[in-house]
Amino acid sequence: MVGVTDVWLSQGHRWPNFYRYLKLCESYSERVFTSDSDVVIAFAGAATLLAKSFPGGILYGLPVIFFDIALLWNYSGSACAKRPWDATSDESNRPPSWSWMSWRGRLDTINQAHVFEGMACADDPEEIVYNIPSTVVITPLVQWYFTGVGGAQIAIANEYHKYKHFAQDGESAPPPGWIRAESSSSSSDSERENVYITPAAPRFEFRFPIPLVDSSCSEITIPMPISNRITCQAEHAYFYLRQIKPIGHLEPILLHILDTMRESSGVIRLPGDWHESHLETEMGVELIAISTESRAKYELYHDDYFPREHRKPNGIWDLYNVLWIEWTDGVAYRKAVGQVTKAAWEAADRELIDVVLG
Incomplete structure (x- = not known):
């Protein structure tokens, strides 16, 4: 499945495409491994590639930048089971209860896909879910931390929501890498709608900008926890x-x-x-x-x-x-x-x- 992610990146998807991320999770969630805890290691390759477009990287299968949305995962149907923890496995390699990787079965991702309403319009039929206007607004209540090397408590920078005000703000300068424009669906007979575009996501229009990985940085940010807590x-x-x-x-x-x-x-x-x-x-x-x-x-x-x-x-x-x-x-x-x-x-x-x- 890493190959699928590689194709995605090679096609110019250099922005944190949450819908594509969910489809990738679906492809891993039903897989059977020699040891169920191996799902963490197996997904690590995909996470390394995803980190090229997701600021903050991926923490136990959850993107740091959309952490509060990603925590709302659920499974559907009866063909689901908890992945047993391998007692001989290091704790940092065990799937925690707060990650979708702790279960095996069919992920129910449609609710999460609708929650992320950043997309305004796309000409890719696979992204049609984003063309459905959504009223959903999620606001995180807590600041999560993971434990890094040396026991340091490192904040999980769940920051996409800080940009949402641009959906109603037509005056402030957009963040670096973004341009405010008129929606391609606007017409003289309808109220003009501002959208945001970026060279990192050709063919897409956004209701508000979302954080992008700094293309000038040579280092990829990947969380390095020493514990799954x-x-x-x-x-x-x-x-x-x-x-x-x-x-x-x-x-x-x-x-x-x-x-x-x-x-x-x-x-x-x-x-x-x-x-x-x-x-x-x-x-x-x-x-x-x-x-x-x-x-x-x-x-x-x-x-x-x-x-x-x-x-x-x-x-x-x-x-x-x-x-x-x-x-x-x-x-x-x-x-x-x-x-x-x-x-x-x-x-x-x-x-x-x-x-x-x-």
Whole structure:
């Protein structure tokens, strides 16, 4: 699959194309390795090539520049399983619970593809997902760190969102490498729309500029962690989970997130390999909030299962993206990712805690 990435780069894709990145992850997620933890080493070759266009490089399969979006990965269907950790493998070579590499199966990437709404127009049919206007806005809540050589805590520079204001800002000078222009789809009969173009991405127009790798730099930035754990300070709160309804064998399991009054607060999706008996009763869970999200009704997965009274009159949902975590020896591990409505999360008994996520 590294060859596919090489072709991509040779065709002039020198910008951080998140959609192409997701397709590459899909190609690795179902692969069977001699040792399941080898997925980290196997993907390293692709990550080295991706680092030529993704500022900050790739950390355990997640691009640093889009880290908050990449953390929202999910698997679909019942043919999914956790990749067992090889006890003899060095920790830095083991896929952590927060990475898609910790599971084997079919990645469900369509939600992430729509979340990244930086693309305005492309003439490549493969990029058609970007031509669908999106209202989704993700805002990170936490600063993540990984441990580098010598134990240094190195910030994960998740910086794409800092450029989003250019979508409404038609006056400020664009960042280096970008030019503001009129959209090719604009006409005299419609309101003119400004877009951003760059020589690094011919044929593409962007709603806002995104960080690019400095072409004058000879060195490629690749994170060099000595541990697969990342750290942050995040708000946590306790909720309950209850299965919404029996799901087909090949579909993910949906769970209601309930507050302490057992009122519906959101939804969590689980891969379909969970045994039904695990979900016959309510269970208490700990959630941490990692980002906020707003999106229109038609863009919200399983909109019918969210409390309608929490939706704005204009049809926009305000949500918190949360991780369900469980602790072992002072280290938290991701169980699943879900969404809680803004009203429910902010009404909960929250507390800011230090998180070590393994």
